[in-house]
Amino acid sequence: MMISQFDEAYRNRHKLAEGWEKEGKKLFGYFCNYIPEELIYAAGFITLRIRGSSENIELADAHLPSICCSYMRSALEEALKGRYNYLDGAVFPKSCDMTRALYGIWKRDIKLPYYYFLPVPGKSTDAAVDFFIEELQLFKESLEKYTNKKISEASLKQAIKLYNENRALVRELYNLGLRDTPPLSGSEAFAVLRAGLVMPKEEHNAMLRKLLPGLSSAKGSPDGKVRLMVAGNTFETIELLQAVEDSGGNVVVDDIDIGSRYYFSAVDENAEPLRALAERYLRKVPCPCKHPAEPRLYHMLKLAKEYRVRGVILLTQKYCDTHLYDRPWLESSLKNNGIPVLVVDHSDTGWAGGKFKTMVQAFIEMVG
Amino acid sequence: METKQGKPTATPFKVVRLAASAALGTLNEIYYKELANAKQQGKPVIWITSMTPIELVYAFDGIPFFPENYAALCSSRKVAEDLCKAGEARGYSQDLCAYALCTFGIMFEKRGAFGEPPPDPDILIATEGACATHPKWWEAIQRHYECPMIIIDAPYTVDSETLAPRQKAYYVAELKEAVKSLEQATKKPFSMEKLREVVSFSDQASELWDDIDAMRAAIPTPISQIDVFTCLFPLVTLKGTKEAVDFYKQLRDEVKARVDNKVGFVPNERFRLIWDLFPVYHNMRLLNYFAEFGAAFVTDLYGNAFSGRLDSSDPFGSLANRYLSFFMRSASRGKAELYKKRAKQYHVDGIVFHSNRCCRNFTAEQPDIGAILREELGLPSMSFEGNMVDPRGYDDAQVKSKIETFIEMLEARKYPKK
Structure with a gap:
């Protein structure tokens, strides 16, 4: 199993999905990190993360002002170009304001047979978990009505097991980054994990099972690259990780x-499924749209220590409000903990590779 | 109104001020005096976001402070740009909400609209009722002042007209948690009786506001958009007090007298427009430029955001209904339907979108809302770029030229040459 196969699976995601559609498989798109995919899988769908691209915006300009983030603009662009026509449905969570707004915009401008908005709470208290269970129950019923098929507890448990397996396998990939000489570069690891967003989990698991044994015995080259963490938003531009590597660094986590x-x-496999899902999604490492924000900082500090990074590239998508509010705090908190930080404004559409490389080189020189 | 070339020309006119403006000035003065003296009087200063149930603040005898409203004041007093820059100097992006940037400037520089900064918060309350970003900047404020913070989680309904019982129950539980936290922070017991009284005043103010809002449908429309924005202050900050109710009674009577006597604020009303959404606080006079062409704004949804009927026999339940059913939380379709309804009720000729460059939340849907109104009602629109608080990047000449083109188009549609 080659890394390039993962990379191709991601790059050809629309073509592959069209193939699955022809095979009669049902495909379901979702936004963000707060949708319990397990529920959708148990309803008989392949879950696919809706992604954007680095292509120029042409069609989306008429629908979404330029002050919106390049992720949402380019995802809408892809949809307006008909690239998501294979979807049987899409679900939007309550996370950031953009996701909320885009629900209405997609619903009007992109014709899909099924739309759902999931009101994910903003907190992770017991009351929030109880409320989220009720919302998940309703989402479940809505999916059942759409597919005209009940979601059994057994199928839900099986879905949880499958997605947990995927998490565990990817975690092995992360564990490789703990080594002094990781057998994969940051861009390679990223190619492997991002492919998992846009393909059936069974397939991603099978590919990982082929890939991992070879890697666990691989030595990796003692290349002396400076170990770094990348933190912040989602991004499409894998080239930025390669630019780090070309500059003598390596993103290990x-x-x-x-x-x-x-x-x-992971989702608790022994608990009642909807409760287990509600707890996992509300109590995982939070994205900045959820409160309180501190657990994410602790997660970063823990990773920085475990992975022995020499610095953090804090990458924020331009116009991403929730991340931009946290940025000064994260920057100073990391620095106060002795971790150097490089703050980067990022946009997938119109990525300034040269400027980024100059900044990264200077940063690596400083922390190296 | 027309030159030989058929191009409409601006005709300046004398704006007749509302008599109620004087009362508004007094209310403002009293509020800021009370705010400044709050600590001496042992009253907690509670910084709240919009869509925080202000009724809780008054129920605990606190003094509410609205950074958003205050940033607007800073903008009209021409000090907002410097304050925003001070926020940026601390690492906050210029792309963020200018209300927030201005507040960060106030916080770091310790100065405000009149020189002195507003009093530090004793308690912070935030909610995602309007914007998911509100708790984010409140978190930043909390890290600075290190005071207690309450976040009231407000589940989103998005495309439902009715509020689901589970969402209402969760929000009511959040309110009751907030009450507990307020009891701890203020060291005062909660009084249901006091809340009922506050809720009743709040409801009365909203009812009066809705009456005034409905009277704007009269031809000619009785009050200007500037008056509407200016007169919002009590509805935003004093809602839940008797003073706000008294003020809106006076305003309602004055507006009603104008309607009865067919007095419009524009001498010769030729066009009736919808304003979406935020005021341009650093250049409120822009609204008068429309009026100089005989174009009057007859409705907006901004003001209504702060009005909402309540029921003092069910304070918590009615607060949930009011704050969770806030229309700005609905999908673009719901907002467009509201405008469609108003376009008919208020006899509207067009809609003006203020594309507020620092506000993704309420700008993202504008193109779609405009398209729906165009396709389904044939309603023309114009859009201009600005920033509600920060004057940087705003091009007055360009905006005015856009307005002229829009008026020209409206003229040709509504008053075609025979």
Whole structure:
């Protein structure tokens, strides 16, 4: 199993999905880190994270002002170009204001047979968990009505097991980054984990099972690269990780929403399924749209220590409010803990690679 | 109104001020005096976000402080730009909400609209009732002042007209938790009787506001958009007090007299428009520029955001209904339907979108709302870029030229040459 196969699976995601659609599989798109995919899988769908791209915005300009983040603009662009026509439905959570707004915009402008808005609470208290269980029950009933098929407890438990397996396998990938000489570079690891967002978990698991044994015995080269963490928003531009590597650094761990904030934290397989899901999704490492924010800082500090990073690249998507509010606090908190920070404004559409590389080189020189 | 070329020209006119403006000035003065003296009088200063149930603050005899409202004041007093820059100097992006940036400036620089800063918060209350970003900047404020903070979680209904019982129950539980936290922080017991009284005053103020709002449908429309924005202060900050009710009674009577006598604020009303959404606080006179062409704003949804009927026999339940059913939380379709209804009721010729460059939450849906109104009602629109608080980047000449083009188009539609 080659890394390039993961990378191709991601890059060809629309073509592959169209193939699954032709095979009669049902495909379901979702936004963000707060949708319990297990429930959708148990209803008979393949769950696919809706992603954007780095392409120029043409069609979305008429629907979404330029002050909105490049992720939401480019995801809408993809949909307006008909690239998500294979979806049988889409679900939006209450997370940031953009996700809320885009629900209405997609619903009007992108014709899909099923839409759902999941009111995920903003807190993780016991009352919030109880409320979320009720919301999940309603989402479950809505899916059942749409598919005309009951979701059994057994199928839900099986879904939880499958997604947990995926989390555990990806965690092995993360464990490789703990070594002094990781057998994978940061960009390679990223290619592996992001492929998991856009393919059936069974397939991702099978690919990981082929990939991991070879890696666990691989030595990795003692290349002396400076160990770094990337933290912040989702991004499409894998080239930025390669730019870090070209500059003598290596991203060995992350705190981003399609990385550790997505893959860490398993669902309790012994608890009642909806409760287990509610607890996992509300009590995982929080994204900045949830409160309180401190557990995410602790997660970053813990990772920084475990992975022995020499610095953090704090990457914020331009116009992403919730991340931008936390940024000065995260920057100073990390620095107060002796961790150097490079603050980067990022946009997938119109990525300034040269400027980024210059900044990263200077940073690596400083912390190296 | 027309030149030989058919281009409409601006005709300046004398704006007749409301008599109620004087009362408003007095209310403002009293409020800021009370705010300044709050600590001496042992009253807690409670900084709240919009859509925080202010009724809880008054029920605990606190003095509410609205950083958003205060940032607007800073903007009209031309000190907001410097304060925003001070926020940016601490690492906050210029793309963030200018209300927040201005507040960060106040917080770090310790100065305010009149020089002196507002009093530090004793308690902070935030909710996602309006914006998911509110608790984010409140968290930043909390880290600075290190005072107790309450976050009231407000589940989103988005495309439901009715509030689901589970959402109401969760919110009511959040309110009761907030009451407990307020009891601890203020060291005062909660009084249901006091809350009922506050809720009743709040309801009365909202009812009066709704009456005034409905009277704007009269032809000619009785009050200007500037008056509407200015007269919002009691509804935002004093809602739940008797003073607010008295003020809106006076205002309602004055507006009613204008309607009865067919007095419009524009001498010759030719066009009737909807304003969406935020005021341009650093340039409120822009609204008068429309009026100089005989174009009057007859409705907006901004003001209504702060009005909501309550029931003193069920304070918590009615607070839940009011704050969770806030229309700004609905999907673009719901907002467009509200405007569609108003376009008919208020005899509207067009809609003006203020594309507020620092506010994604309420700007993202504007293109779709405009498209729905165009497609389903044939309602024309114009959009201009600005920032509610921060004057940087605002191009007055360009905006005015856009307005002229829009008026020209409206003229050709409504008054075609025979």
